[in-house]
Structure formats: structure tokens, C-alpha cells
Amino acid sequence: MPINILIVDDDDIILSSLKLIMDLDCDINVKGLCKNGDVAYKAILQGQDIDVILMDIQMPVCNGIIATKKILELRSSIKVIVLTTFDDDEYIYEALKNGAMGYMLKNSSPDKIIEAVKVVQGGNLLMHSNIALKIPGLLKKEKKIVLDSLGLSNIELNIMKFIAKGHTNKEISEELYLAEGTVKNKITEIFNKLGLRDRTQIAIYYLNNCGG
Amino acid sequence: MPINILIVDDDDIILSSLKLIMDLDCDINVKGLCKNGDVAYKAILQGQDIDVILMDIQMPVCNGIIATKKILELRSSIKVIVLTTFDDDEYIYEALKNGAMGYMLKNSSPDKIIEAVKVVQGGNLLMHSNIALKIPGLLKKEKKIVLDSLGLSNIELNIMKFIAKGHTNKEISEELYLAEGTVKNKITEIFNKLGLRDRTQIAIYYLNNCGG
DNA sequence: AACATCTTGTGACTTAAGTCACTCAAAAAA
DNA sequence: TTTTTTGAGTGACTTAAGTCACAAGATGTT
Known part of the structure; x- marks a missing residue:
């Protein structure tokens, strides 16, 4: 047919x-x-x-x-x-x-x-x-482009990932063996480097640019 | 050949x-x-x-x-x-x-x-x-499946979208012509309905399940 | 040794986020 | 009409988030 x-x-x-x-x-x-x-x-x-x-x-x-x-x-x-x-x-x-x-x-x-x-x-x-x-x-929205090109340290990147999983500062501090205050300071650094405002924007940034 | x-x-x-x-x-x-x-x-x-x-x-x-x-x-x-x-x-x-x-x-x-x-x-x-x-x-991670199947009201869905754009409660209240307190209450409702904890988790949820 | 520097940490502070009990008014149902 | 129900709002509160100045230890440079 x-x-x-x-x-x-x-x-x-x-x-x-x-x-x-x-x-x-x-x-x-x-x-x-x-x-x-x-x-x-x-x-x-x-x-x-x-x-x-x-x-x-x-x-x-x-x-x-x-x-x-x-x-x-x-x-x-x-x-x-x-x-x-x-x-x-x-x-x-x-x-x-x-x-x-x-x-x-x-x-x-x-x-x-x-x-x-x-x-x-x-x-x-x-x-x-x-x-x-x-x-x-x-x-692929290429994880590594962002990973390298934005001048974030390893720790900052790890914190970013945990934020993008919805974890609190306290949880992150326990997961990365850091003081909660240190985590807060690192997050402030991430804000400055990426021009963001709060942790929700970090999560959004990560999911949109570094794959989720 | x-x-x-x-x-x-x-x-x-x-x-x-x-x-x-x-x-x-x-x-x-x-x-x-x-x-x-x-x-x-x-x-x-x-x-x-x-x-x-x-x-x-x-x-x-x-x-x-x-x-x-x-x-x-x-x-x-x-x-x-x-x-x-x-x-x-x-x-x-x-x-x-x-x-x-x-x-x-x-x-x-x-x-x-x-x-x-x-x-x-x-x-x-x-x-x-x-x-x-x-x-x-x-x-497609199917917007509409979540949109219908989770019992969120229209306003709650809109708030969710704005959270997933990284807006603050104050901004959302202005964008949706609601009081900031109302926005907060609605967000608490979203937490209860979806089993989430904070606005970052709402943003993550939305980006993962409702497309971004 | 003296100096810079980098990472981690602390404490005090401001602000945004989130909780909760309750009010008020409009709409829907009795 | 009266009674419920529903959506929006308020105020007082707790807690998490974020800012900032600064301290302490490790490392590295001259």
C-alpha cells in the first residue's frame, strides 16, 4: 500500500x-x-x-x-x-x-x-x-564552562552545589567540615563574584548554568 | 569502498x-x-x-x-x-x-x-x-503535570514562579498587588503542600519539575 | 626574621524569611 | 437573611540569612 x-x-x-x-x-x-x-x-x-x-x-x-x-x-x-x-x-x-x-x-x-x-x-x-x-x-549547557570561567574556588563551588540542593548553612557547614560563619562568608564572596543577592539566586544560577 | x-x-x-x-x-x-x-x-x-x-x-x-x-x-x-x-x-x-x-x-x-x-x-x-x-x-519535564497535580492555587503558582526568578517577598507583593504578609502566608502554604522547607527549595523544585 | 597573604573562624549586627493566631470583608451556601 | 467558607491582611514573634570588621594559624616570599 x-x-x-x-x-x-x-x-x-x-x-x-x-x-x-x-x-x-x-x-x-x-x-x-x-x-x-x-x-x-x-x-x-x-x-x-x-x-x-x-x-x-x-x-x-x-x-x-x-x-x-x-x-x-x-x-x-x-x-x-x-x-x-x-x-x-x-x-x-x-x-x-x-x-x-x-x-x-x-x-x-x-x-x-x-x-x-x-x-x-x-x-x-x-x-x-x-x-x-x-x-x-x-x-549540555556545559558544566565546566561556568566551573572554570567564573573564578570560584573549589570550596565556593561546593557550597554552591549544596545550596542548589536546598541545604541550609548549618547543614553545609557539617557536610564540608567548616564553621557556619565561614560558610556565610564564602556565600557572601559568591554573591560578589557572580553579582547575585541571595542563596535562592545562587540555586537558580547553578541550575540554569551548570546543569541540574 | x-x-x-x-x-x-x-x-x-x-x-x-x-x-x-x-x-x-x-x-x-x-x-x-x-x-x-x-x-x-x-x-x-x-x-x-x-x-x-x-x-x-x-x-x-x-x-x-x-x-x-x-x-x-x-x-x-x-x-x-x-x-x-x-x-x-x-x-x-x-x-x-x-x-x-x-x-x-x-x-x-x-x-x-x-x-x-x-x-x-x-x-x-x-x-x-x-x-x-x-x-x-x-x-520536557512537563510543566502542566505539576501545575495541575499538586493542588496549588493560581496565586501560589505565580508566587512560585517569581521565587524561581529570584525575587524577594517584597518584590513579589508589588508584582502581584498583594501585601507582603499575604505573600509570606502563601509561601508557607506552598511549603505545606509540597513538603518543602524554604524558598530556595521552592526555586529548585520549580526549575527541576516545571522547566526553566 | 619580617613581611605579606590566604584560609578559616568569631562575634555582633541588620535584615529578610518564615510561623502563627487572629481579623475582616466578600462570596457562596443554607 | 443568617451562616459558612474563602481569600487577603495584620502584627508580633522566632529563626535563618547575610554583612562586616577583625583575629589566628598556616604558608610563602624576600
Whole structure:
């Protein structure tokens, strides 16, 4: 049986050229072309039998990320392939979160896009190398950058970690074999070095910049 | 030219059966079998010409995650395919962070694994559906689960958010048009409902469970 | 030895945070 | 209407957090 696909893009030229490419393969059946995410969503809502969606990111009315989220909430069996021209980090992250199963660049060769449709239809996730290489950078907010670059001593760093675990000064002093007063002094130092105000801000800083 | 691969697994049976599978395809050339990540690392270090590595996760001496990291730091052009029996969340996340380009289950069919080797060699990231479906859960720590499930009122939630931004009670009272005393009372309520102790723990809780 | 310096500690202090019993007014239920 | 319930507020209190000046011991430099 053929793979029924929907193509979603605000650009007519891309829309028609993608249709041309897809029509080249006799296993693929282009069931519809949509000018934005909202139109696609409504098509699914009306019960169109779609297996795979080629989804542009930047579109007026309803962009590809939101459309993906809404469509998958409606019917999670549909495989969404996200198409990007520029590979914007934030979009990839959001698309992953929303459950898209394919990530291709628009300038990929026709056979690569066809391959992607088939791999994704087979249930697997496929991502273009240029996009995949961005993932590590997206996921790790690099502990060590902060760890080195801010001139905190080892003890100050340890105190910071304990604060970020929600411990009190007394507890920290016992855990690090220091006097409570010393812990307080160190914390004041951390405030000065990082431009913070209270221990809650230290915890927030640590969780946001040094991973949690 | 053939694809040169290395197979890394502590289990001899899996090692030899994977070799059998790979030998079925004439485009693939098994160049070596390693009993743990450290052996694989040393093989790369000695300059073995490898394109793709099939890497087990759980191994003695040096596990697959650490090995992937070390090997890619050495030679980033190598494509690592992670093989798992059980699909452990934490491992997937770590492997993604370290730059692995393939994620397959060991019980995948031989042709699926061969397909994975070729897709990955072509530069793309491939991930088994069962694993891919776990990504959204890994990435979003679901704001709304906490938002609803913990019986916090709207005001309490707003106060929580401001605490997680590092604001003082006075600031919060001005931002929410409440008396400072009311803010304090609400915070005490949050403590009781969530079993926390001070505002720093609220900030930590919010950042860990409700995204930041 | 004399000097600087770095880490840890102390004590006295100010302020913010957190607790608790109780008030007051508006809204909802009887 | 009367009674409860609920949300916001007050005031007095305890405790933890944070500031600051300074002391003591270890180490290091000239």
C-alpha cells in the first residue's frame, strides 16, 4: 500500500516542487498540499488518512512546531518530518519535544527526502547530519564552562552545589567540615563574584548554568 | 569502498552473531571485535581505519557512553551506533549528548541493523522508534503535570514562579498587588503542600519539575 | 626574621524569611 | 437573611540569612 503524505509549506514554489519530487516515487501518494499549519491540522481533524507529513517550520498563521504538537495530540500515529532551510537550534529542540520523527534540510536531494519518508514511515527517527550535530550543544549547557570561567574556588563551588540542593548553612557547614560563619562568608564572596543577592539566586544560577 | 566497522560488546555470543549479520552484507567489512569500550578506544587510538562502531552500553571496565565520548573526542568523523537491550532513558540522553548517531535495539532484525549502518555512514542520525518515542518525555519535564497535580492555587503558582526568578517577598507583593504578609502566608502554604522547607527549595523544585 | 597573604573562624549586627493566631470583608451556601 | 467558607491582611514573634570588621594559624616570599 502507498504511503499517504501531506505537504505543508507557505511557499507555493516549494510546495509544488516537493509534490513533483514525491510523485517520482510510486510508493508515495501526495494526498494534499497545505499553506500553513492550521490548514493541515483541520485536514487531520476532518479524518484525512495521512501517514507522513512534510512540515515547514516558518509559516504564517500557525507555524510547524505548533502544528506538529496539535496534530500529534490528535493522532499520534502520524509521522511528521520537519523541513528547515536554516537549521535553527531552538526549533529543533522544540520539534523533538513535540515528537517529530524526521528532520531534513529543504535543500536535501530528492532521493534523500524520499528515503526519509520511508524510514520514518517504518517507525524510525531520521535526522539530517547537519542538524544531528547540533544536538550535543543543545543538550549540555556545559558544566565546566561556568566551573572554570567564573573564578570560584573549589570550596565556593561546593557550597554552591549544596545550596542548589536546598541545604541550609548549618547543614553545609557539617557536610564540608567548616564553621557556619565561614560558610556565610564564602556565600557572601559568591554573591560578589557572580553579582547575585541571595542563596535562592545562587540555586537558580547553578541550575540554569551548570546543569541540574 | 566498503564500510569499515568495529563491534563492541562484552557478550561473546552477541559479538559473534553481530559479526555474522554484518558479514551478510558485502558493503560492510567487520574490522574488529572488542570486549569493552576501553579496547575500542585503544584500537582507534592506534589509528585503525573505522567508519562506524556498533557499541553496546553496559560493559565492564569502560561502558559504551564513556567510550563514545572518548572516541569522538579523538576522531569526530566516526559514527557510533548505540545498541541497547532495555531502552534506558538516562543512557539515551547521555548518548545523544555525546554525539552518537545511531540508536538501535539489539533485538532489531539483521536488515534493520544493516540499514542503520548505511544511513549513519551517509551522515544521518537514525533512531529506533521505541527509543525515539521516549525523547519528548526526556526533554520536557512537563510543566502542566505539576501545575495541575499538586493542588496549588493560581496565586501560589505565580508566587512560585517569581521565587524561581529570584525575587524577594517584597518584590513579589508589588508584582502581584498583594501585601507582603499575604505573600509570606502563601509561601508557607506552598511549603505545606509540597513538603518543602524554604524558598530556595521552592526555586529548585520549580526549575527541576516545571522547566526553566 | 619580617613581611605579606590566604584560609578559616568569631562575634555582633541588620535584615529578610518564615510561623502563627487572629481579623475582616466578600462570596457562596443554607 | 443568617451562616459558612474563602481569600487577603495584620502584627508580633522566632529563626535563618547575610554583612562586616577583625583575629589566628598556616604558608610563602624576600
